[in-house]
Every structure is written in structure tokens, then in C-alpha cells.
Amino acid sequence: MARRTKDESAQTRETILDAAEIEMQARGVSQTSLNRIAQRAQVTRGAIYWHFADKRALLEAMVARTHLPLRDLRECLSQHIPGNEPLWLLREVMRHGLERLGNDPRHRRVCHIVMHRCEVTDEGHPADALMRAMFEDAREVILSLCSEIDQLDLLHPPLSARDASDMVMAFVAGHYECVLRHPETHRADRDWAPLVDAALRGLITEAAARRLAREPAAKPRELEPADH
Amino acid sequence: MARRTKDESAQTRETILDAAEIEMQARGVSQTSLNRIAQRAQVTRGAIYWHFADKRALLEAMVARTHLPLRDLRECLSQHIPGNEPLWLLREVMRHGLERLGNDPRHRRVCHIVMHRCEVTDEGHPADALMRAMFEDAREVILSLCSEIDQLDLLHPPLSARDASDMVMAFVAGHYECVLRHPETHRADRDWAPLVDAALRGLITEAAARRLAREPAAKPRELEPADH
DNA sequence: AAGTATACATACATTCGCGTATGTATGTTC
DNA sequence: GAACATACATACGCGAATGTATGTATACTT
Structure with a gap:
């Protein structure tokens, strides 16, 4: 599957951030690989790299959200x-x-x-x-x-x-x-x-x-x- | 060089702990490789593995010291x-x-x-x-x-x-x-x-x-x- | 209806740090 | 002084994570 609608894309982004929150809380930031986050969010690392430049940007987005x-x-x-x-x-x-x-x-x-x-x-x-x-x-x-x-x-x-x-x-x-x-x-x-x-x-x-x-x-x- | 005397060995151990303190304070525990610690302590990773089982044990010894x-x-x-x-x-x-x-x-x-x-x-x-x-x-x-x-x-x-x-x-x-x-x-x-x-x-x-x-x-x- | 940009998945190369195995020179013991 | 233990240094294999390059199917544009 590919190219979801814009709303679905935004939803994916939120899902990734949710997954990152949970994984990072459990394992710590540096011990949480992007792969683990992707698995929990039911996507691949490709999706993460599409929405965020790297782990650093992902973290920043996570904090900015709250x-x-x-x-x-x-x-x-x-x-x-x-x-x-x-x-x-x-x-x-x-x-x-x-x-x-x-x-x-x-x-x-x-x-x-x-x-x-x-x-x-x-x-x-x-x-x-x-x-x-x-x-x-x-x-x-x-x-x-x-x-x-x-x-x-x-x-x-x-x-x-x-x-x-x-x-x-x-x-x-x-x-x-x-x-x-x-x-x-x-x-x-x-x-x-x-x-x-x-x-x-x-x-x-x-x-x-x-x-x-x-x-x-x-x-x-x-x-x-x-x-x- | 090898096989220093017992006192020198203890000194090496302290030197390693000192180096670990400084490096870990600057870069964080997980971002500090044993290699960096070894370099600062003027030894090789071999010396660290001789004195400590792994990074975990090194950290424990560091804390126990103070x-x-x-x-x-x-x-x-x-x-x-x-x-x-x-x-x-x-x-x-x-x-x-x-x-x-x-x-x-x-x-x-x-x-x-x-x-x-x-x-x-x-x-x-x-x-x-x-x-x-x-x-x-x-x-x-x-x-x-x-x-x-x-x-x-x-x-x-x-x-x-x-x-x-x-x-x-x-x-x-x-x-x-x-x-x-x-x-x-x-x-x-x-x-x-x-x-x-x-x-x-x-x-x-x-x-x-x-x-x-x-x-x-x-x-x-x-x-x-x-x-x- | 065709073309293009999007939103991913997949595959690959590279790096890096860890643990361990092994080598070796020197103190220590007898 | 021979044998052994010690205190490291060196070398190797491994997995894991990162970043990027590429593939691809679908939504959107005209």
C-alpha cells in the first residue's frame, strides 16, 4: 500500500509519535531504535524518515505536541x-x-x-x-x-x-x-x-x-x- | 608494557574511573564508548575489561566510590x-x-x-x-x-x-x-x-x-x- | 486520462561499539 | 631461575542501528 490521503498521512504521523512516546518511556531514548517505533506504529522506518528528518526531529515534535x-x-x-x-x-x-x-x-x-x-x-x-x-x-x-x-x-x-x-x-x-x-x-x-x-x-x-x-x-x- | 605492580594496577583502576566520570558527564552514559574512556585514561579497552566486567559494572563501581x-x-x-x-x-x-x-x-x-x-x-x-x-x-x-x-x-x-x-x-x-x-x-x-x-x-x-x-x-x- | 507529486515500503551500504579470544611482557612465588 | 599468575594490549567477529537510495502504488492535479 502507498500514498494514503492527506488525513491518513497526518494520522500516521500521530501514530508514530504515540509509538515513540511509549517506546521511549519504556526503554529510554537512545535505546529505542527507529525500528522498534516503526513496529509499534505498524509502519516501516521509511515512514518515519518520511515524516521526520531523524530521531532528533522526532523527539522535538513529540515534545512540541504537548x-x-x-x-x-x-x-x-x-x-x-x-x-x-x-x-x-x-x-x-x-x-x-x-x-x-x-x-x-x-x-x-x-x-x-x-x-x-x-x-x-x-x-x-x-x-x-x-x-x-x-x-x-x-x-x-x-x-x-x-x-x-x-x-x-x-x-x-x-x-x-x-x-x-x-x-x-x-x-x-x-x-x-x-x-x-x-x-x-x-x-x-x-x-x-x-x-x-x-x-x-x-x-x-x-x-x-x-x-x-x-x-x-x-x-x-x-x-x-x-x-x- | 604489561604486568604493573599491584599498586600501579589499583592506580590504573582509579584512572579509568576518573576518565569514565569525565566522559560520561560530558557525553552521557550510553554515548560514551569504552574506547573513549580508555583513550582518556591512556589505556586500551583491554585494561577496562580486565578491571570491570562491562560498562554496567564500571558505572556501579563509579557510584560506589562516592x-x-x-x-x-x-x-x-x-x-x-x-x-x-x-x-x-x-x-x-x-x-x-x-x-x-x-x-x-x-x-x-x-x-x-x-x-x-x-x-x-x-x-x-x-x-x-x-x-x-x-x-x-x-x-x-x-x-x-x-x-x-x-x-x-x-x-x-x-x-x-x-x-x-x-x-x-x-x-x-x-x-x-x-x-x-x-x-x-x-x-x-x-x-x-x-x-x-x-x-x-x-x-x-x-x-x-x-x-x-x-x-x-x-x-x-x-x-x-x-x-x- | 495522463502526469506528477505523495506516502510510504524495501533494499543496501556503512559505521560503530561490544564482547571475546589471544598474545605478551613483567611481577611473584617456590 | 623456572613456572605461574597478573595486567594489560591487540585482533577479530558480530549484531544492530543509521542513513540513503530506490521501488511502487495511490491520491491529486490539469
């Missing part, structure tokens, strides 16, 4: 925070970032691959560049929120906005690490709210913490995962 | 905590775990390799088993400390000992992640004390937090990195 810039998340969430207060916004961003681990299996798989199933080299792996882009994107949003919080004098001394940002980044990254690498002991579908509150509580003044505890944030509507 | 069980760290630190109070002990464990990133370059390199330069497969990479062992070892110590803290009624409601343990693990893992993966923005030689205090502050009651703030823990003597 990548939701945090900037957009902030935009979206900010519409649901009364008064747009940065502390409440930050709480929602953190909570949503962690809940996505349990809600969005594709995000979870891709993060798993990019974080643990893929070697980083000094010349820069394809996925590494994307990791860094995502990290920088998140850091920019979080640092700006922390700066706003700092300007409201809500940070617990002697913490700076930069310190708070580092803490939040490490908090999220650490829980991603635990959940993805040790799923048997760390479940993703837990209630993250108490942990987010505990993390924030350490960063802000006692007064701010008490206000935060009194006002459990309004739950925003569910966000649809980025389809692109 | 692995310091957290259990031992706790033992060691507990001698310097007056009254052996679990909250202060936990603070020292966290602080020391992070400071080791800046102090012990070998530990830092090996952690970098095991966390980011090495693919995890489902059947279990050699380094993965060691990662899990280290993680479990740390979790056991930290969870037991959190349980003690919980029994003293120092945990902020509604947190359980398990919650607190998860938070501490994520805190440390997250900062390891940030420092190792993004060294240009996250330095390891910073002062970790304020961040450790902030993390703990969110986990414990306000009263306990105030007591902790009043008593900056006695700095224990430096620990020598695990040799052998």
Missing part, C-alpha cells in the same frame, strides 16, 4: 483570581502544574522521557534545549510573581524574590522528580493543595500565611491540554 | 545535636545534603551522571538501581525523623509525617535538579541555610518555627567524603 507554555497558563488562571493578587495566582500556578501530572497522561509521559529517559550531552540533546526553554519559561513567570509578592512585603525575611522563586522551582521540580521516578511510592493523583500551602507558608510572613489559609482559592475551570 | 549512605550521615550528625532533637537533626541533614553539592565535586559529578546523563529503562539501568537504593535510604531516614517530629506534635496541620517527608525529599531533589541541570542560574556554593529554614517553616507549627529561628544549630565538624 508543550503548554506557562505564560499561557498564567494568563488563563489570572482571569479567575479575584483582584489578580500574585500570591493567590502563584498558588494556583503551582497547584495546576502539579495536578497536570495526574490529569494529563501525555504531559506526564513526555516529561518522564525528557527528564529521565534521555541523556543530556554537553553539545545539547534536542530534548535538552526544550527542557531548558520550558524551565526558563516557568522561571520567568514564577520569578515575576515572586517579585510582585516581594513588593507587597509579603516575603518572610531574609528571603529575596529570587530565593522564593528558587524555592518554588525546586518544589515543583522535586515533586515532578519524585512522582515520575518513584511512582510506586509517590502518587500523582493525590491532593496537592496542602503541600502547596505548606511550601508557600514557609516563604511568606505569618500574617500573609494566615490570610492565605483563610481564603482557599477559587478553583478555576479545567484547562484543556495544549493541542497545538 | 556513595555515602544517609544513615551514616545521620549517625554522624546526631552526635552534634544537643538533645538529639529530630527537628534540628533534620535541618542539619538537609543542610549538609545540599552543601555537599558545593563541597564534594566527585559527589556532584556522579549525581549529575546518575540523574541526568543516564537513561532509565524499565528493566532497570545499573545506575537506576543505585539511584533507587540511595533514594530509599534517604527516604527512610527522613521519614523516621518526620515521624519523631510528628509525635512531638510539631507538624503544622493537616500535614502528616508522610507529607512532611515527601516535602523534604522533593525539596532536596528539586534543588539537586536545579543546581545540576542549570548551573548557570543556580549555584551550588550559596548559603543554603535560609532556604532550608524556609522549607521547614512551612512544615511545622508557628511555635516550633519560632523556636527553630531562635536557635541556629551548632555547625558540626566537616565530614570527610566516603573514601575507599
Whole structure:
């Protein structure tokens, strides 16, 4: 068989990406041959080389398919925070970032691959560049929120906005690490709210913490995962 | 040349491990051929196969060379905590775990390799088993400390000992992640004390937090990195 | 209805790294 | 000092994965 219709071709492309996700999650990127991916996708390597230049491009497409810039998340969430207060916004961003681990299996798989199933080299792996882009994107949003919080004098001394940002980044990254690498002991579908509150509580003044505890944030509507 | 003396042989072994550390950190485990390691160590692959069964065994030896069980760290630190109070002990464990990133370059390199330069497969990479062992070892110590803290009624409601343990693990893992993966923005030689205090502050009651703030823990003597 | 571009499948050449088998010179033992 | 074990170096065979070149049937264009 050959020359399917355009829709079917696009479908083939998705099938290949799905197969790559599953195989790479199980065996690691470098241990997953294009042949294995082709077999799972019920095609030959020829099809893969038709749609993607090489394994690197395949990986990039895989990540791009699920990548939701945090900037957009902030935009979206900010519409649901009364008064747009940065502390409440930050709480929602953190909570949503962690809940996505349990809600969005594709995000979870891709993060798993990019974080643990893929070697980083000094010349820069394809996925590494994307990791860094995502990290920088998140850091920019979080640092700006922390700066706003700092300007409201809500940070617990002697913490700076930069310190708070580092803490939040490490908090999220650490829980991603635990959940993805040790799923048997760390479940993703837990209630993250108490942990987010505990993390924030350490960063802000006692007064701010008490206000935060009194006002459990309004739950925003569910966000649809980025389809692109 | 052949048949060096026993000391020289041991020296060769160390040289190979050093070379493996450097190469694997730069290129990733699977992208580092034994040939490259041999070249850097000024030997041939024959020498490597004499000292190690295969690449897996080489990696294991590399990790074993720097692995310091957290259990031992706790033992060691507990001698310097007056009254052996679990909250202060936990603070020292966290602080020391992070400071080791800046102090012990070998530990830092090996952690970098095991966390980011090495693919995890489902059947279990050699380094993965060691990662899990280290993680479990740390979790056991930290969870037991959190349980003690919980029994003293120092945990902020509604947190359980398990919650607190998860938070501490994520805190440390997250900062390891940030420092190792993004060294240009996250330095390891910073002062970790304020961040450790902030993390703990969110986990414990306000009263306990105030007591902790009043008593900056006695700095224990430096620990020598695990040799052998 | 014919021609062309598309969407693959098939076949081939090349490279590369691993493991092992074997060679060899030197320390060590008796 | 002869025999043996050690600590490597050298050489070989192998499989596996990659990239490319080519074949081919079908959709789309005119």
C-alpha cells in the first residue's frame, strides 16, 4: 500500500509519535531504535524518515505536541483570581502544574522521557534545549510573581524574590522528580493543595500565611491540554 | 608494557574511573564508548575489561566510590545535636545534603551522571538501581525523623509525617535538579541555610518555627567524603 | 486520462561499539 | 631461575542501528 490521503498521512504521523512516546518511556531514548517505533506504529522506518528528518526531529515534535507554555497558563488562571493578587495566582500556578501530572497522561509521559529517559550531552540533546526553554519559561513567570509578592512585603525575611522563586522551582521540580521516578511510592493523583500551602507558608510572613489559609482559592475551570 | 605492580594496577583502576566520570558527564552514559574512556585514561579497552566486567559494572563501581549512605550521615550528625532533637537533626541533614553539592565535586559529578546523563529503562539501568537504593535510604531516614517530629506534635496541620517527608525529599531533589541541570542560574556554593529554614517553616507549627529561628544549630565538624 | 507529486515500503551500504579470544611482557612465588 | 599468575594490549567477529537510495502504488492535479 502507498500514498494514503492527506488525513491518513497526518494520522500516521500521530501514530508514530504515540509509538515513540511509549517506546521511549519504556526503554529510554537512545535505546529505542527507529525500528522498534516503526513496529509499534505498524509502519516501516521509511515512514518515519518520511515524516521526520531523524530521531532528533522526532523527539522535538513529540515534545512540541504537548508543550503548554506557562505564560499561557498564567494568563488563563489570572482571569479567575479575584483582584489578580500574585500570591493567590502563584498558588494556583503551582497547584495546576502539579495536578497536570495526574490529569494529563501525555504531559506526564513526555516529561518522564525528557527528564529521565534521555541523556543530556554537553553539545545539547534536542530534548535538552526544550527542557531548558520550558524551565526558563516557568522561571520567568514564577520569578515575576515572586517579585510582585516581594513588593507587597509579603516575603518572610531574609528571603529575596529570587530565593522564593528558587524555592518554588525546586518544589515543583522535586515533586515532578519524585512522582515520575518513584511512582510506586509517590502518587500523582493525590491532593496537592496542602503541600502547596505548606511550601508557600514557609516563604511568606505569618500574617500573609494566615490570610492565605483563610481564603482557599477559587478553583478555576479545567484547562484543556495544549493541542497545538 | 604489561604486568604493573599491584599498586600501579589499583592506580590504573582509579584512572579509568576518573576518565569514565569525565566522559560520561560530558557525553552521557550510553554515548560514551569504552574506547573513549580508555583513550582518556591512556589505556586500551583491554585494561577496562580486565578491571570491570562491562560498562554496567564500571558505572556501579563509579557510584560506589562516592556513595555515602544517609544513615551514616545521620549517625554522624546526631552526635552534634544537643538533645538529639529530630527537628534540628533534620535541618542539619538537609543542610549538609545540599552543601555537599558545593563541597564534594566527585559527589556532584556522579549525581549529575546518575540523574541526568543516564537513561532509565524499565528493566532497570545499573545506575537506576543505585539511584533507587540511595533514594530509599534517604527516604527512610527522613521519614523516621518526620515521624519523631510528628509525635512531638510539631507538624503544622493537616500535614502528616508522610507529607512532611515527601516535602523534604522533593525539596532536596528539586534543588539537586536545579543546581545540576542549570548551573548557570543556580549555584551550588550559596548559603543554603535560609532556604532550608524556609522549607521547614512551612512544615511545622508557628511555635516550633519560632523556636527553630531562635536557635541556629551548632555547625558540626566537616565530614570527610566516603573514601575507599 | 495522463502526469506528477505523495506516502510510504524495501533494499543496501556503512559505521560503530561490544564482547571475546589471544598474545605478551613483567611481577611473584617456590 | 623456572613456572605461574597478573595486567594489560591487540585482533577479530558480530549484531544492530543509521542513513540513503530506490521501488511502487495511490491520491491529486490539469
